[in-house]
Amino acid sequence: xxxxxTVILAAGQGTRMRSKLPKVTHLVAGMPMxxxxxxxxxxxxxxxxxxxxxxxxxxxxxxxxxxxxEFVCQPEQRGTAHALLYTREALTGFDGDLxxxxxxxxxxxxxxxxxxLQAHREARALATVLTAEVAEPTGYGRIxxxxxxxxxxxxxxxxxxxxxxxxxxxxxxxxxxxxxxxxDALQAIRPSxxxxxxxxxxxxxxxxxxxxxxxxxxxxxxxxxRGVNTRADLAExxxxxxxxxxxxxxxxxxxxxxxxxxYIGPFVRIGPDSIxxxxxxxxxxxxxGEGTTIHSGCRIRNSTVGDDTVILDxxxxxxxxIGDGCQVGPYAHLRPQxxxxxxxxxGNFVEVKKSVIGEESKIPHLSYxxxxxxxxxxxxxxxxxxxxxxxxxxHQTVIEDDVFVGSNASxxxxxxxxxxxxIAAGSTxxxxxxxxxxxxxxxxxxxxxxxxxxxxxxxxxx
Ligand code: UD1
Ligand code: CA
Numbered sequence: 001x002x003x004x005x006t007v008i009l010a011a012g013q014g015t016r017m018r019s020k021l022p023k024v025t026h027l028v029a030g031m032p033m034x035x036x037x038x039x040x041x042x043x044x045x046x047x048x049x050x051x052x053x054x055x056x057x058x059x060x061x062x063x064x065x066x067x068x069x070e071f072v073c074q075p076e077q078r079g080t081a082h083a084l085l086y087t088r089e090a091l092t093g094f095d096g097d098l099x100x101x102x103x104x105x106x107x108x109x110x111x112x113x114x115x116x117l118q119a120h121r122e123a124r125a126l127a128t129v130l131t132a133e134v135a136e137p138t139g140y141g142r143i144x145x146x147x148x149x150x151x152x153x154x155x156x157x158x159x160x161x162x163x164x165x166x167x168x169x170x171x172x173x174x175x176x177x178x179x180x181x182x183x184d185a186l187q188a189i190r191p192s193x194x195x196x197x198x199x200x201x202x203x204x205x206x207x208x209x210x211x212x213x214x215x216x217x218x219x220x221x222x223x224x225x226r227g228v229n230t231r232a233d234l235a236e237x238x239x240x241x242x243x244x245x246x247x248x249x250x251x252x253x254x255x256x257x258x259x260x261x262x263y264i265g266p267f268v269r270i271g272p273d274s275i276x277x278x279x280x281x282x283x284x285x286x287x288x289g290e291g292t293t294i295h296s297g298c299r300i301r302n303s304t305v306g307d308d309t310v311i312l313d314x315x316x317x318x319x320x321x322i323g324d325g326c327q328v329g330p331y332a333h334l335r336p337q338x339x340x341x342x343x344x345x346x347g348n349f350v351e352v353k354k355s356v357i358g359e360e361s362k363i364p365h366l367s368y369x370x371x372x373x374x375x376x377x378x379x380x381x382x383x384x385x386x387x388x389x390x391x392x393x394x395h396q397t398v399i400e401d402d403v404f405v406g407s408n409a410s411x412x413x414x415x416x417x418x419x420x421x422x423i424a425a426g427s428t429x430x431x432x433x434x435x436x437x438x439x440x441x442x443x444x445x446x447x448x449x450x451x452x453x454x455x456x457x458x459x460x461x462x
Contacts, residue, residue: 001121003096005179006046010034010103011054011074011083016229022056024103025063026234029241029265030283030301032063033228036106036266043110044117046099050090052083079197080173081189088183095180097121100200102173104228106237107244112219113174119217120176126212127181127204129154130174132222139229140170141201143216151216152208154201158194169218171201172225181207241266271307289324298329306342320352323359341376358401371413372397381407381425388413400435409441 014023024034034051041049049067053060054074061071074086084100091098099117101108112130120128129151131143141154142164154171155164185203192199208214219225228234245266246259253272256262263281270276271290281299288294289307297314305311305322312329319336322328325343332346335353340346344357347364355369358376363369365382371394372386384405386397395413399405403417406425417423418435427441 002178003094004044004046004099004117005091005094005096006041006044006049006099006101007084007087008034008037008041008049008051008069008101008103009080009083009173010060011052011057011077013055013077014104014229017231017234022060023228025056025059026228028106028228028234028237029263030281031265033106034060034063034103035067037101037103037108038064038067038069039267040108040110040113041099041101044099044113047094047096048090050087051103052086054083079192079195080200081186081198081202084182084200085186085198088186091179091183095178098175098177098179098182100175100177102227105173105225106228107224107226107240108172108174109224112221112224115219116174116176116217119215123215124212125176125215126178126207126210127214128176128217129201129204129214130172130219130225131169131216132172132219132225133169134222135168137165137168137170140227141173141199142167143169143171145169145216151204151214153205154199156192156194156199156201159192169216170225172219173227174225175200177203178212181210181212238263277313295329303334369397371395372399374399375401375403375419377401378403378405380405381409383408384411385409386411386413 010024012023017023025032028036049069050072051064051069052072052074054077057073072086072090074083097120116128116130139157141156142160144152144155144164146152182203185206188206189198189202191197204214223240226237228237242263245264245268246256246262249270250256254270255275258278261278262276265283268282268286270288273291274288275293277296279296280294284302286300286303288305291307292305292309294311295313298311300317303317303320306324308324309322309326314331315329317334320334320338322340323342323344326340327345331348333351337354338352339356341357341359343360345362345364346352349366350363351368353370355372357374360376361374361378363380367380367384369386370388378399387410388394397411397413398416400417400419402420405423408426409423410428412430415429415432417433420436421433422438423429424440427439429439429441433439
């Protein structure tokens with residue numbers, strides 16, 4: 001089998017988006033559009049993956065910072081064929097197959113790419129182009145075939161005759177090429193009459209009559225090949241992607257009360273008998289267990305939630321881990337690296353950051369817990385704050401098992417509270433508390449008998 005390299009086209013600005021950001025960095029369900037394309041290509045374990053960048057190359061590179069890809073710069077964007085020319089040097093000596101994908105087709109699946117690759121290899125073609133029969137072909141290159149159905153060429157919308165515009169088979173912008181044949185053909189591509197750009201689809205007509213020839217491979221799901229050129233396309237992509245995820249989860253035994261208002265990314269996994277209320281957003285690599293209920297208005301990103309947990313309305317949960325049988329919210333904020341073990345309760349208006357909360361501990365109301373380790377069966381009273389920041393550095397708080405913190409305490413870190421200790425309500429704790437001690441950290445109360453009445457009558461006379 002021939003070696004495989006992948007090339008992803010991502011140098012364009014995306015003028016039709018009317019945006020300062022490069023098109024492929026726009027977020028789709030919380031992830032940059034191009035990350036979906038990289039993900040779809042991942043399963044091929046291609047020898048190399050080259051991403052062609054140009055317009056605001058830095059932001060595209062940043063969007064793919066964690067990926068095993070190489071960047072090639074196309075300093076001026078003079079068309080898709082012009083872009084491919086810049087990979088020539090990086091691919092010197094490579095004579096295998098090139099899988100070329102646009103960075104703006106986030107719904108493509110690896111199954112479809114695999115079909116394209118198989119078809120290409122079976123036919124030993126020089127080029128195989130992915131096509132789709134669509135109801136609304138406007139904006140796409142059209143596939144022109146002979147009377148016998150053979151692929152002849154691809155014509156761009158702008159250059160198409162009125163008859164060609166009637167064609168409903170479109171170019172998906174995804175191709176397999178024999179690398180050597182492609183680089184040969186690129187030499188021969190001339191600027192288009194209308195836009196002056198070098199069009200990659202023109203390679204098809206140039207390779208058609210050569211040994212091996214060209215072919216089209218039709219995608220079974222036309223929605224998959226949708227490109228994003230405008231904000232309207234971006235909205236449409238979201239609609240399709242959310243719908244696809246909702247249908248998958250319904251089939252897997254998840255209750256989604258209103259699938260039209262369930263905003264679930266494609267990589268999210270949810271166990272059976274979980275329930276999603278309307279207007280829940282689940283992004284990135286989020287995993288939800290079985291029998292868990294998520295109420296309206298929650299947004300959960302790159303987080304794990306266990307079984308039989310209830311997330312009440314209006315919570316924001318990011319890069320966090322929640323165990324089984326927990327209750328979170330309403331209106332709780334779990335910031336990155338919040339870990340709630342089993343049966344933890346985090347109540348309303350509580351913010352937790354970079355902290356571990358042990359089994360059966362409770363933080364029911366109005367607290368900030370940051371850079372803290374909380375043991376098991378701890379109760380944190382309403383309004384308690386860990387003062388973790390001195391303006392320069394973040395400091396740790398340690399609260400051991402079975403501690404009871406009264407309401408409205410301030411724990412000034414670094415600080416540790418020993419097992420079984422009690423902290424009096426309203427305390428400001430600046431020194432470590434030994435195990436089983438009672439700590440008061442507040443001014444002594446003074447009652448002046450009758451003083452209020454005397455004060456009032458003086459004021460009235462005066
Ligand atoms: C392209 C195809 C069209 C196809 C459609 C499918 C061409 C000429 N046309 O049109 O036949 O139906 O995709 O979605 O290829 N890019 C570069 N450098 C450039 C120009 C573009 O890297 O100089 C990148 C863009 O960033 C984008 C991709 O190539 O990711 C496609 O470019 P775009 O302008 O969106 O092409 P379309 O007009 O959609
Ligand atoms: Ca496009």
